[in-house]
Amino acid sequence: MSDFFTASILVATIASGIRLATPYLFASLGETIGQKSGVLNLGVDGVMLLSAFFGYWTVLERDNLWLAVAVSLVVGLVMGLIYATITVFFHATQGISGIGIFLFGLGFSELMFRRQVGTPLPVDKLPKIEIPLLADIPWLGEALFQHNPLTYAAFLAVPVVVFMLNKTTFGMNVRAVGENPQAADSLGVSVARTRFIAIVIGNTFAGLAGAALVLELGIFQQNLTNGLGFIAVALVYFGAWRPVGVMTGSLLYGLVAATVLQWKAQGIIPRGASDIASMAPAVLTILALILLANRVPAPAALTRPFARH
Amino acid sequence: MKRLVGAAVPVTAALVAFFFGAIMLLAIGASPWEGLKAMVDGAFGGGDNLARTAVRATPLILVGAGITVAFRTSVVNIGGEGQIVAGALLTTVTALALPDLPAAIMLPIVLLAGIVGGAIAGAIPGALKAYASVNEILSTIMLNLVMVQLMNYLLRGPLIDPAEVASGTRNPQTERLPDGASLPILVPGTRLHLGVPIAIVAAIAVYILLWRTPLGFRLRAVGHSPDAARAAGINVKRNVTNALTIAGSLGGLAGAILVLGSEGQRMQTDGSLAGFTGSAGFNGIVAALFGGLHPIWTIPSSFLFGGLLTGATQLQRSLQVPSALAIALNGIVVVFVVSSDRVRSRLDTMMAARAEMNDSGGES
Numbered sequence: 001m002s003d004f005f006t007a008s009i010l011v012a013t014i015a016s017g018i019r020l021a022t023p024y025l026f027a028s029l030g031e032t033i034g035q036k037s038g039v040l041n042l043g044v045d046g047v048m049l050l051s052a053f054f055g056y057w058t059v060l061e062r063d064n065l066w067l068a069v070a071v072s073l074v075v076g077l078v079m080g081l082i083y084a085t086i087t088v089f090f091h092a093t094q095g096i097s098g099i100g101i102f103l104f105g106l107g108f109s110e111l112m113f114r115r116q117v118g119t120p121l122p123v124d125k126l127p128k129i130e131i132p133l134l135a136d137i138p139w140l141g142e143a144l145f146q147h148n149p150l151t152y153a154a155f156l157a158v159p160v161v162v163f164m165l166n167k168t169t170f171g172m173n174v175r176a177v178g179e180n181p182q183a184a185d186s187l188g189v190s191v192a193r194t195r196f197i198a199i200v201i202g203n204t205f206a207g208l209a210g211a212a213l214v215l216e217l218g219i220f221q222q223n224l225t226n227g228l229g230f231i232a233v234a235l236v237y238f239g240a241w242r243p244v245g246v247m248t249g250s251l252l253y254g255l256v257a258a259t260v261l262q263w264k265a266q267g268i269i270p271r272g273a274s275d276i277a278s279m280a281p282a283v284l285t286i287l288a289l290i291l292l293a294n295r296v297p298a299p300a301a302l303t304r305p306f307a308r309h
Numbered sequence: 310m311k312r313l314v315g316a317a318v319p320v321t322a323a324l325v326a327f328f329f330g331a332i333m334l335l336a337i338g339a340s341p342w343e344g345l346k347a348m349v350d351g352a353f354g355g356g357d358n359l360a361r362t363a364v365r366a367t368p369l370i371l372v373g374a375g376i377t378v379a380f381r382t383s384v385v386n387i388g389g390e391g392q393i394v395a396g397a398l399l400t401t402v403t404a405l406a407l408p409d410l411p412a413a414i415m416l417p418i419v420l421l422a423g424i425v426g427g428a429i430a431g432a433i434p435g436a437l438k439a440y441a442s443v444n445e446i447l448s449t450i451m452l453n454l455v456m457v458q459l460m461n462y463l464l465r466g467p468l469i470d471p472a473e474v475a476s477g478t479r480n481p482q483t484e485r486l487p488d489g490a491s492l493p494i495l496v497p498g499t500r501l502h503l504g505v506p507i508a509i510v511a512a513i514a515v516y517i518l519l520w521r522t523p524l525g526f527r528l529r530a531v532g533h534s535p536d537a538a539r540a541a542g543i544n545v546k547r548n549v550t551n552a553l554t555i556a557g558s559l560g561g562l563a564g565a566i567l568v569l570g571s572e573g574q575r576m577q578t579d580g581s582l583a584g585f586t587g588s589a590g591f592n593g594i595v596a597a598l599f600g601g602l603h604p605i606w607t608i609p610s611s612f613l614f615g616g617l618l619t620g621a622t623q624l625q626r627s628l629q630v631p632s633a634l635a636i637a638l639n640g641i642v643v644v645f646v647v648s649s650d651r652v653r654s655r656l657d658t659m660m661a662a663r664a665e666m667n668d669s670g671g672e673s
Contacts, residue, residue: 042446046640090648093656095385095446096598100643103591107636108333114631115337222633223581230450237444275462282454285447286437293442303660 004268007139013262014143014255018151021254023048023213025154027232028239028246029161030205035236036165037198038178038301039087042098043079044206045229046105051075051210053109056220057116059123069150069211076207079105080200087199088192091305102229110222117220125218126150150212157205161243174198178299181306191306227282234285240296249288256280318649319599319610322642329641330634339630351623352616358623360499364570365587366615368393368563370508372593373600373607374515375431375556380602380655381519382552383532383662388434388449389560389590390582391456392427396561397568397585398463399426401483401576404490404569405468415489420507420565427561428554430456435553439546445553453590457582464578482577492570504566511559515604518555528552532659535666545666563589587618588636595639598646602655614639 004010027044034041055072059065083101086092126148135145165171173194176184181191206229213228214220231253239245260277263269269277331341352362372389379386403422407415434452437443464481473480492502519525530538531548539545567586568576578585596614600606621635646652 086644086648091653091657092644092648093653093660095660096594096656097644097647099387099591099594100640100645100647102640103595103643104637104640107633107638107640110633111333111337111631111637114633115629223583227450227454230447230454234447234451237447272466273462275458275465279455279458282451282458285451286443286455289443289447289451290437290441293444304664305657 004262004266009262009266011139011143013258015146016261017251017255017258018144019147019216019254020257021250022151022154022216023209023228024232024235024250024253025247026150026157026205026209026212027229028235028250029154029157029243030202030209031233031236032202032239032241032243032246033161033165033174033198033205034202035302036178036241036299037174037195038181038299038304038306039195039199039202040094040098040233040303041083041101041199041202041206042095042230042233043083043101043105044098044209044232045225045227046102046109047076047079047083047203047206048210048213048225048229049105049109049223050079051207052214052224053113053210053220055211056123056214057112059215060117060121063124065124065126065215068215069208072207072211072214073204074207076204076210077200079207080203083203084196084199087305088196091307094303094305106223109224113220113222120219120221122219126215148216150208150215153208154212155247158243158247165243170194170197175299177306178301181301181304185306185308195306231281231285234289237298238285238288238292240292241299253281253284256284318601318646318652322599322645322649323613325645326638326642330638333634333637334630337630339628344624344628344630347624347627348617348620350620351626352620356496357499358619360496360501362612362615362619363505364500364502364615365618366611367504367508367566367570368586368589369593369596369611369614370512370608371559371563371566372589373597373611374512374604375559376594376597377600377602377604377607378515378519378528378559379552379556380597380659381532382528382548383535383659383666384435384438384549384552384556385446385659385663386431386449386553386556387446387590387594388430388452388553388557389563389593390586390588391449391453391590392430392557392560393564393567393586393590394456394460394582395430395557396423396425396427396564397576398460398564399423399561400565400568401468401486404486405484407487407490409487410489412489412491412493415487416492416503416569419486419490419569420562423561423563423565423568424558425561427564428558430561431557432550432554435550435557438553439549449553453582460576460578460582460585461580464576468576470575480577481580482573483575485574486568488574490569491574492566500570500572502570504570507566508563509608511562512604512608515555515559519604524551532662535662549666560590560593563593592618592639595643598643598652601652 051072055068058068058071131145135141177191177194235249238249334341334344400423404419434445434448438445468483470484495501596611600610621632624630625632
């Protein structure tokens, strides 16, 4: 037990926690934008699986990590266009249509993986970039400033999303159509257009989450996400629809996961109990939902389709 | 005439699914026509395949019937996977704990154990929603993730077959269950077992429950408008809990049947939920939506999706097209069906009632 508290292991665990938080953060930031506009997207996990697979396949075929990130991003964007179309124009019931997107992503990514790749082959991971000077700070440098570019991007996206939601006209519109679409509509804000764009941005983030996941692991297998995308949806509730709250939640999940991994490696968690320890994120989510339920109200129009009368 | 309009959604959805299926087949370089032939033949060609389709349909009927109860009460249940596993685990533990009793005594006990296991897994998110305002969509999904780890832990540890430990292979599976706990085969030479009629009877029982009993009336009243139900003196919280408990118990029964009707007569895991459930917890949602959220229509709908699953197995065998194609198609069917007017209006009522439940969650 005492081994865990040596500084070098603690630092390594924090660094790994931040890495593991990255896909959660991308996905839940995207989900926050969508939910702020009044649209629940339960398909995040499926979008992540698709973008992770196509990103992975790109690395395998073209050996180009940046092209892979771009491909993942485009997959997220395309899925966003599809989900936005069925949500905004066909008024599909959001809690259920997302499950359809999830199943499609789960099935199609496995179909493509088995047909085109077959066995999980390892690929290059995104390189770590050491931030000059900062990376040399003892302990802190290793924990915070020696990560891959997508990790930096995810954390830098937090203030960007805060700014976008609170200080831009588009952000105001997003919040308005999420709270009171009728009022927003009567003021001349296009509910359909605002939601459409918010959904596409949100899914693009999910695409980046898939890239962050697969290019950190360097390998793909069927159902790679194992529910990560669903936990990301729960993190939005956890973070009370605020980007900073969502970031806090993502970090907490990353750190818990890193600690579990570290404890398993050190034998603090015996091998026989490792499956039990793997319950931690889901159990933590349920506990968080119990503690936080109804503390902060959801966007008032969440899951409610809007149609002019 | 109404029937005809009612059938239009499933028929169009099926055509859309075929269309996208053909595109996916073309995309990976397989012939759609050969693919369709392989699927239809694998699903419905000959008694053996029909029996396999019926067996694949069985958990879908049960989960689907449970989905109709939950959705008609305006509660979403995405926890079918976990409820199946919970039922299967309790069935397995019970069967292993009992001596080898005659099937007439043994089967009712172990089936009931499955129902209880699933009911517990459904009651937890139900009570959390009713009494602690915890979003059941999220809590049921999280319980799935918990149950898969519990299954892996038990089958790799406490419940592992001692023979697997002795031989050193350590395959995560239990001992073979007693013979009395085996579901009798109805047509010799096929896999058609007693679980199939049990599921059909259960779906009919759900229909009777929903439309012919006071409990069903209360559930539907809550589903229609929680505020109105409360005003009429109906205990909304208890009925929300009841709805997910019933849905869970049907999932648990499906889990029991999956174990008791398995060829190995035991529970085993490959580490994933789908490896044991065959994704029936999700496919059951698809079957229920396709059946218009009506327990009786869920039966033929489940046979259709059971056929899709066995057809996909055949597709894999004869054209080397991975059977995951069926999951992707199911996703497309869901998206299409929930975008169609008829099912949507039903679901919109549900989501509106859910919101009403949340709005007044604090009181009563």
